[in-house]
Structure formats: C-alpha cells, structure tokens
Amino acid sequence: MKLEFEQHIVPTDIFEELDFSGFLSFFDLDVPLVPRKILRPMTKEEGQSHFQRLDYLQEKIDQGRLEIKKLINQSRRLPLLDSLMVFFKDRGLEQYHLYDLGRFVSENEALAGLEKNCPLAPEISRCCADIRAILEEYTQKEFSGLVYSREEQKISNQVDKLAHKIQRGLSTYENQIYEQTGVKMIYPYPREIPAQAEDISKILSCRLLRVEKRENMCRVDFRLPEELETITKEKDRLSERFAAMMQDKLETINTKLQPMFEEFAAYYEERKNRVFYYSLLWVKNEYSFSFPVFQDDFGCRLESARLPCLEREVTKYVPLNIGLNRGSNVLFGANMTGKTTVLKTLYFHLTALRMGLPVPAGSAVLHFPEQVELHLKTSGNIRTNLSSFGDELLFFSKTISPSAYVLADELFQSTDPVSGTELSEIFLSEFSDQEMVFFCTSHYPDVLTLGAISLFRMKDPDFGDQEITLEDLLNKMPYTLERISRDRINDALGQTRKALRIALNFSLPESIQTKILSALRSYEGRN
Amino acid sequence: MKTLSFIGSDKNAGKTTVLNFVFRKLSEDPGRAVPVCLTSIGINGEEVDTYEGHPKPSIRLYKGSYFVTACEHLKELTGRYEICFSFNDFNKLYILGKCLSDFQVVLEGPNNRQELLRLKKVVGTLLPDSRLLIDGSIDRQFLAHPDISDGFYFALLISDRKEQLQKAHDLLFSLTLPVCPENHRLFLTTTGIEDRKSILYDRENKILYHGSEMPSLDDNLKDACMKCKDSKTSLYLNGAFSKSLFSFFAPFKKLTIILDNFTLYQNISVGENLGPRFSPEIFLLHPVRVNTIFLREDAGETAFPGLPQDIPIINLFRENPHEIRI
Numbered sequence: 061m062k063l064e065f066e067q068h069i070v071p072t073d074i075f076e077e078l079d080f081s082g083f084l085s086f087f088d089l090d091v092p093l094v095p096r097k098i099l100r101p102m103t104k105e106e107g108q109s110h111f112q113r114l115d116y117l118q119e120k121i122d123q124g125r126l127e128i129k130k131l132i133n134q135s136r137r138l139p140l141l142d143s144l145m146v147f148f149k150d151r152g153l154e155q156y157h158l159y160d161l162g163r164f165v166s167e168n169e170a171l172a173g174l175e176k177n178c179p180l181a182p183e184i185s186r187c188c189a190d191i192r193a194i195l196e197e198y199t200q201k202e203f204s205g206l207v208y209s210r211e212e213q214k215i216s217n218q219v220d221k222l223a224h225k226i227q228r229g230l231s232t233y234e235n236q237i238y239e240q241t242g243v244k245m246i247y248p249y250p251r252e253i254p255a256q257a258e259d260i261s262k263i264l265s266c267r268l269l270r271v272e273k274r275e276n277m278c279r280v281d282f283r284l285p286e287e288l289e290t291i292t293k294e295k296d297r298l299s300e301r302f303a304a305m306m307q308d309k310l311e312t313i314n315t316k317l318q319p320m321f322e323e324f325a326a327y328y329e330e331r332k333n334r335v336f337y338y339s340l341l342w343v344k345n346e347y348s349f350s351f352p353v354f355q356d357d358f359g360c361r362l363e364s365a366r367l368p369c370l371e372r373e374v375t376k377y378v379p380l381n382i383g384l385n386r387g388s389n390v391l392f393g394a395n396m397t398g399k400t401t402v403l404k405t406l407y408f409h410l411t412a413l414r415m416g417l418p419v420p421a422g423s424a425v426l427h428f429p430e431q432v433e434l435h436l437k438t439s440g441n442i443r444t445n446l447s448s449f450g451d452e453l454l455f456f457s458k459t460i461s462p463s464a465y466v467l468a469d470e471l472f473q474s475t476d477p478v479s480g481t482e483l484s485e486i487f488l489s490e491f492s493d494q495e496m497v498f499f500c501t502s503h504y505p506d507v508l509t510l511g512a513i514s515l516f517r518m519k520d521p522d523f524g525d526q527e528i529t530l531e532d533l534l535n536k537m538p539y540t541l542e543r544i545s546r547d548r549i550n551d552a553l554g555q556t557r558k559a560l561r562i563a564l565n566f567s568l569p570e571s572i573q574t575k576i577l578s579a580l581r582s583y584e585g586r587n
Numbered sequence: 588m589k590t591l592s593f594i595g596s597d598k599n600a601g602k603t604t605v606l607n608f609v610f611r612k613l614s615e616d617p618g619r620a621v622p623v624c625l626t627s628i629g630i631n632g633e634e635v636d637t638y639e640g641h642p643k644p645s646i647r648l649y650k651g652s653y654f655v656t657a658c659e660h661l662k663e664l665t666g667r668y669e670i671c672f673s674f675n676d677f678n679k680l681y682i683l684g685k686c687l688s689d690f691q692v693v694l695e696g697p698n699n700r701q702e703l704l705r706l707k708k709v710v711g712t713l714l715p716d717s718r719l720l721i722d723g724s725i726d727r728q729f730l731a732h733p734d735i736s737d738g739f740y741f742a743l744l745i746s747d748r749k750e751q752l753q754k755a756h757d758l759l760f761s762l763t764l765p766v767c768p769e770n771h772r773l774f775l776t777t778t779g780i781e782d783r784k785s786i787l788y789d790r791e792n793k794i795l796y797h798g799s800e801m802p803s804l805d806d807n808l809k810d811a812c813m814k815c816k817d818s819k820t821s822l823y824l825n826g827a828f829s830k831s832l833f834s835f836f837a838p839f840k841k842l843t844i845i846l847d848n849f850t851l852y853q854n855i856s857v858g859e860n861l862g863p864r865f866s867p868e869i870f871l872l873h874p875v876r877v878n879t880i881f882l883r884e885d886a887g888e889t890a891f892p893g894l895p896q897d898i899p900i901i902n903l904f905r906e907n908p909h910e911i912r913i
Contacts, residue, residue, distance in 0.1 A: 092675070092676050095676055139673065139675050140675050140676055141675075143675070143680060154658065154661070154662060154665065155661070155665045155666065155668075155670070156658045156661060156670055156673065156680070156682050159670040159673055159682070160673050160675055163673070201669060203670075204669045204670040204671065205666075205668075205669040205670070205687065206665070206666045208666070212666070216666075216687075216688065219688060220650070220688055223688070223689055244907045246907055247607065247608055247611055248601075248604045248607070248608060248644070248903055248904060250904075251904060251905070252884075252902075252904040252905045253905075254905075302666065302667075303663060303664075303665070303666075305666075306665035306666035306667075307665065309665075309666070310665060
C-alpha cells in the first residue's frame with residue numbers, strides 16, 4: 061500500500077526535510093487490495109469519525125477479539141477488482157474476471173471468519189455468498205475453468221478428435237512426401253530447397269507438394285489433400301460453435317450476477333476501507349504509534365512525540381512533550397537549543413493526524429487540526445520579488461480558519477528589532493483571544509511581558525565555568541522545554557547572554573572571541 | 588525452471604518461427620515431463636504485421652502447455668483454458684493459463700524488468716521444473732540479465748540489404764565479446780551497481796565517477812573520462828553503447844570498457860573500417876549463453892563471415908535438425 065499526500069499540502073522542502081516519504085513507507089504493506097492511496101486533509105467531522113472507527117477496532121484488538129496479524133495476512137490474499145467492476149456492472153465479465161471475482165469472495169469469506177466479533181457491513185455482505193454460489197455452479201477447480209455442459213463437452217471432444225485426426229493425416233502425408241522425394245516436411249514451411257538439389261526432379265513432379273521457383277532456390281509447401289482440408293473445415297466449424305456456446309454461457313453467468321452488482325460494489329468499497337484501516341492499525345501496533353484523542357477545548361498536548369527522520373540520524377534524541385493552550389503561545393530560549401525542531405515536530409504530527417494517520421508519539425490530545433500552517437524563516441525569494449519580511453507578511457495574509465494551528469519560527473525577526481517587537485505584539489494579541497493555537501518562537505524580550513499568552517522556554521545546558529567543546533555542548537543540550545509562569549518571567553529573562561557562551565564554542569577569529577569574552581565579563585560584573 | 592529468451596537481429600528475422608520450432612521440439616519430445624510456458628515482451632503472434640501489413644507466423648499452443656498473456660487477447664478463447672494465476676496488480680491484467688485444447692494465441696507479457704521478475708517467481712513457484720520461453724526483443728536490455736534469462740536463441744536475418752547485414756554483424760560481434768576479468772567482475776558485483784548507468788574507476792578500484800543518467804546523455808561522465816584520459820581506467824556501462832559514445836571513446840587508449848550485457852552493444856555499425864580505430868578493450872560483465880543461432884537467408888545461399896564456431900548454427904527452412912540445445 062503506497063500512501064501519498066495530495067499535492068501542495070506540505071511544501072516540497074519541508075516534505076523532504078522531515079522525510080514524510082520515509083514515514084509513509086511504514087504503511088507500505090504489500091496489500092494488493094489497496095495498492096495506492098492519496099491522502100487528503102480531512103475536515104473535523106471526517107477526521108473525528110475516521111479515528112472513532114479506528115479506536116473501535118483498536119478496542120476490539122485490545123480485548124483480543126480481533127487479531128490484527130491474522131487479519132492483515134488474510135487481507136493480503138484478496139485480489140484487487142477495480143478494473144473488473146465496470147465489466148461486472150455492464151454484464152461483460154469474461155472467464156478471467158470470474159477467476160478473480162471467485163478468489164475475492166472465497167478469500168473474503170475467510171477474512172469475514174476472522175471478523176466475527178466485528179463483522180463488516182452485515183446488511184449487504186450476503187451478496188458475496190450469493191456470488192460464490194453462482195460461480196461455483198458455472199466454474200470448477202477453484203474458479204479457474206468453466207464447467208462444460210454435456211453438449212459442450214461433446215463438441216470439445218469432437219474438436220480434439222479432429223485435431224488428432226488432422227495431426228495423424230499430416231504425419232502420413234509427410235511420410236508419403238518423404239518416401240516420394242526424400243524431403244522432410246517439418247516446421248517451418250515453406251521449406252527452401254536448392255534448385256540444384258539431387259532430388260529436385262522428384263520434388264518438382266510430386267503431386268503432394270506445391271513448389272515455387274526462386275532464382276537458385278525452390279520454396280516447397282504442402283498441397284493438402286481434399287480430405288484433410290474437409291476435416292480442417294469441420295474442426296473450424298465445431299470450434300466456432302463451441303466458442304458461441306461459451307459466449308452464451310458467459311451471458312448467462314453475467315445475467316445471474318448482475319442483480320448483485322450494486323450491493324457488491326458497496327460491500328467492495330467497505331472492504332477496501334476496512335483493509336486500509338487494518339493497515340493503519342497494524343502499523344500503529346507494530347511501531348507503537350498513537351491515535352489522537354480529540355477534545356472540545358482548543359489546544360494540544362503531545363507526549364513523547366518523535367520525529368522519525370531525526371531519531372534515525374542523531375545519537376541523542378529527546379522526544380517532545382508539549383502542551384499548547386488556546387490562543388498565543390511563545391517559545392523562547394538560546395540558539396541551538398532545539399526551538400525550530402519543536403515547531404517542525406509539531407507540524408509533522410499535526411499534518412499526519414490531519415491526513416488520518418497514527419503518529420509516532422506516546423499520546424496526542426488535541427482539537428482536530430483542520431488547518432496547519434508553518435512559517436520558517438527564509439532569505440526571501442528574488443523570483444517573487446519578496447524579501448524575507450515580505451515573505452513573512454504574505455504568510456500571515458493567508459486565510460486562517462477557526463481552529464487552525466499556526467506555527468511561526470522567530471516571529472518578525474525579519475525586520476528591525478523595534479518594528480519586529482511591535483508587530484509581534486500586534487499579532488500575538490490578535491491571536492490570543494481566538495479559537496486556535498498560535499505558536500511561535502521569539503528572541504524579543506518585550507513580547508514575553510505581554511498578557512494573555514502562554515510562555516515556554518527551551519532549557520539551556522549548564523555551562524559552568526569550564527570551557528567545553530561544541531560536541532560536549534550538543535551532548536549536554538537538554539532539548540526539552542518548560543512552561544514559564546508569569547511570576548518567573550524575570551528569572552527566565554535573566555538567563556540571557558547564553559548565545560554569547562555558545563558562540564565561544566565555534567572556531568571564530570581570536571580577536572572576536574576576546575571581544576565576546578569581554579562582553580560576557582562586563583555583563584556578569586553588572587549582575 | 589529454466590528461462591530461454593528469443594531475440595531477432597531485425598524485423599522478420601524469424602524470431603517467432605524459432606520460438607514455435609523450439610516449443611514444438613519441447614512438446615514433441617515423448618519422454619518430456621517438463622511443462623512449457625510461453626510469454627512475450629511486447630505483442631507477438633498477431634497474424635498480420637501492424638506496421639507493414641504482411642502476414643506473420645502465428646503462435647499455436649498445445650493442450651497442456653502454459654502461457655502468460657494480457658487478458659484482452661483471450662476473449663475469443665473462453666472455455667479453452669484454465670487460469671493458474673492472475674497478475675491483477677501489473678500495468679495490465681495478465682494471467683498464467685493452461686491450455687485445455689490446441690489454439691492460436693496472441694502473446695503479450697509484461698514489458699518491464701520488475702514485472703517480468705515477478706512473473707518468473709510465480710511461474711517458478713507453480714511450475715518449478717518448467718521451461719519458460721520468452722519471445723523477446725533486442726531493445727529490452729534487462730532480458731540479458733542473468734536474473735531473467737538462462738539462455739538465448741538468436742534469429743539472424745541475412746539478406747542482401749546492407750543495413751540488415753550490418754545488424755546481423757553487430758549482433759554476432761556482441762556475442763563474441765569476452766567476459767571481463769574476475770577482479771573487475773568481483774568489484775562490479777559488490778559495489779551496488781544496480782541503479783547506476785555508469786561507473787568510472789581506476790586501477791585501485793577507486794570510483795572516479797558514477798552516474799545514473801543514460802551514458803550517451805551524461806556530459807559529466809564524458810568530462811570525468813576526459814580528465815583521466817591518460818591514465819589506466821575502467822568504465823562500466825549499463826546503458827546503450829551508442830554510436831556517439833563509440834566515437835567519443837574511440838581514441839581512449841588506456842580505457843577498458845565493461846558493458847553490463849551484450850544487448851548494450853547494438854546499432855554501432857562497427858564495420859571493418861571502423862573497428863581497428865577503436866582503441867579501448869571491450870568486455871561483458873554478464874556473459875551470454877547462446878544455445879543456437881538460427882539463420883534466415885533471404886538472398887539464396889549467402890556466405891556470411893563471422894559466424895561463431897562454438898555455437899550451433901541452423902537454417903531452419905533448409906535443414907532438419909534432430910537435436911537442439913535447450
């Protein structure tokens with residue numbers, strides 16, 4: 061089952077960076093019935109109902125009333141019938157369609173046997189048994205061949221007998237030619253005999269052969285006796301009759317099956333959906349992913365949320381725990397502490413949930429993410445004639461629907477600090493009383509003092525007084541965030557200048573390093 | 588299961604006739620216990636040539652034999668076959684069928700490597716001791732890979748037309764290319780070359796360039812080769828060794844070229860005048876096992892130089908072979 065996202069839902073660069081392809085490949089389970097599916101963002105109603113059905117099936121699995129491994133294995137045996145359905149509808153099923161249809165209904169019966177505690181569409185499932193009964197009447201050897209009536213069998217035998225008779229006749233004929241001319245008339249024909257061949261006069265005078273002279277070569281073919289031609293004609297006549305009888309049989313089968321089409325088509329769609337659900341459930345259980353729990357209140361809480369592409373790449377990976385409130389949420393902290401990764405992890409999970417997929421997290425409690433937008437800082441775009449600031453304003457010009465999740469990295473860092481702070485304050489207060497989640501990172505200290513926003517801080521490593529290497533620094537980085545209450549804002553703000561400490565870990569020119577150290581000492585002296 | 592592929596040097600070289608002949612031989616063998624399954628890359632067995640309108644040899648299957656073809660060719664054959672497997676997730680709907688009586692059929696099997704490998708897996712599982720006969724095509728290069736074919740039958744058209752003779756010469760020349768030395772084979776088969784169209788490497792097996800573009804269109808490959816023109820290097824190619832590449836590499840005296848398989852060396856027209864001027868040595872990574880070469884001589888008795896000595900050569904229309912190599 062190859063899953064894809066509908067185009068333009070996730071920008072290409074983010075899609076690649078967060079390796080959505082790798083994530084979607086978890087669901088590539090080789091299930092012929094659902095070979096490919098394009099996922100589209102769901103509405104709140106669709107999403108809630110989708111996950112509700114998944115939760116129901118998960119509950120049955122947890123209770124031991126459904127065995128997901130057996131279900132997925134049996135689901136793999138069901139053939140895809142998409143191309144057959146139009147022939148079914150138009151009474152145009154051929155012999156090879158009957159084989160696939162027969163395999164489907166019989167394998168489906170085995171699958172239904174595993175679903176007794178959670179039957180699929182019981183009100184219409186009867187059609188499968190009815191189809192099977194008809195197919196078993198007209199086909200044999202597990203639907204692989206048609207059953208012949210006596211008359212059909214008789215004609216088929218006659219055709220075989222005539223074929224043997226022709227074969228024997230040809231052999232006798234070939235022997236006669238060989239005896240008369242010394243030419244072996246074996247396939248392929250016409251034979252090519254040199255014009256100077258020893259027996260050419262015998263060949264030319266043989267009444268059993270047709271000879272066409274060509275420069276220094278003679279092309280020699282059969283001149284079939286009338287008797288053989290008569291038998292061949294009779295065989296062709298009977299073969300045509302047999303073919304007509306088979307067409308009649310197919311018409312009869314189609315006429316009997318057609319009334320079941322509507323119910324079967326509905327059942328087939330239900331079956332495909334159910335198999336799709338089994339695939340999602342199998343992945344969820346196999347990789348310890350989670351389905352979301354939806355809440356009426358606006359906000360989002362993720363526990364142990366992982367970003368698979370990052371988890372694979374780094375030796376030290378810290379899953380994300382975060383709870384965002386309705387309205388504006390601001391995350392601050394020193395550079396390299398993982399703020400942007402927090403935004404990307406959130407975006408990854410919200411997008412996957414919006415598409416109806418389980419997520420690599422311990423739990424996810426949230427309002428349904430009908431709209432998810434992410435803005436990462438850019439260097440502008442000369443093609444669209446936009447600076448990074450213009451690009452950011454364009455992002456906020458989008459229609460933001462109620463209940464959206466809007467994520468922005470380094471809010472208005474794209475302009476001068478005074479204007480950036482003012483714009484940040486305007487947007488944060490605008491979003492703070494809306495029924496949505498706005499979550500941004502910021503380095504502007506003034507925005508942290510705004511009322512009605514939730515504040516978070518990335519924990520810093522404890523540098524101590526020792527000089528540490530960049531590698532040590534990365535190893536010590538906690539990559540965790542903490543919520544800051546109003547009364548601790550000043551303490552939190554006091555922990556600035558960490559960027560200067562971090563800068564010292566890079567091999568900058570010595571004169572620059574000296575100046576950074578001097579600035580740090582002067583700051584520490586003041587505090 | 589053994590897979591035997593049929594390739595013709597040109598249109599009307601008699602490829603389908605050869606397939607029919609080998610199929611008949613296998614079917615007539617009174618002591619045979621092996622099932623035979625026929626398929627084709629592309630469409631074969633139509634009574635009339637779609638492009639030129641002239642009659643073509645049909646493919647007649649015998650009761651008890653097997654076939655893989657696209658279902659659209661079976662509409663007139665209802666009730667005359669049984670279905671053993673349905674490939675309903677391929678680009679087209681194909682079935683593996685068993686003949687309940689003799690009949691003529693148009694064969695059209697899958698046309699790409701992945702699907703053909705899956706077809707082989709299914710036939711190999713259901714008919715483990717069978718012979719799979721593939722009516723092939725010279726321009727389907729994957730056919731020559733050892734994962735696909737265990738042996739080949741060639742149909743060679745020898746006429747008085749220069750172009751056709753040249754094609755026959757090219758095909759024969761590609762069969763005579765030697766297999767690359769063992770150290771190259773070891774290096775190339777352990778370096779993950781499946782998706783690479785070219786690998787340029789030096790004497791210490793250090794990779795200097797690898798490309799996934801068709802070699803004839805890969806300008807970076809040409810740049811890389813030019814840079815080390817004066818040192819001893821080897822170039823593996825898994826894309827058509829075109830005329831333009833042939834001309835480009837002709838002066839490279841220290842280069843060794845290793846073609847993945849013989850089908851890549853086609854339409855180069857390396858005539859006697861051009862041949863000696865081509866400096867690099869050429870080898871094959873995957874050797875070709877030719878069971879028999881079948882000639883079709885359109886111009887009476889023609890002297891055709893360059894026929895290999897160690898491969899049986901038969902003119903089907905003029906000779907009566909008792910045995911053929913399977």
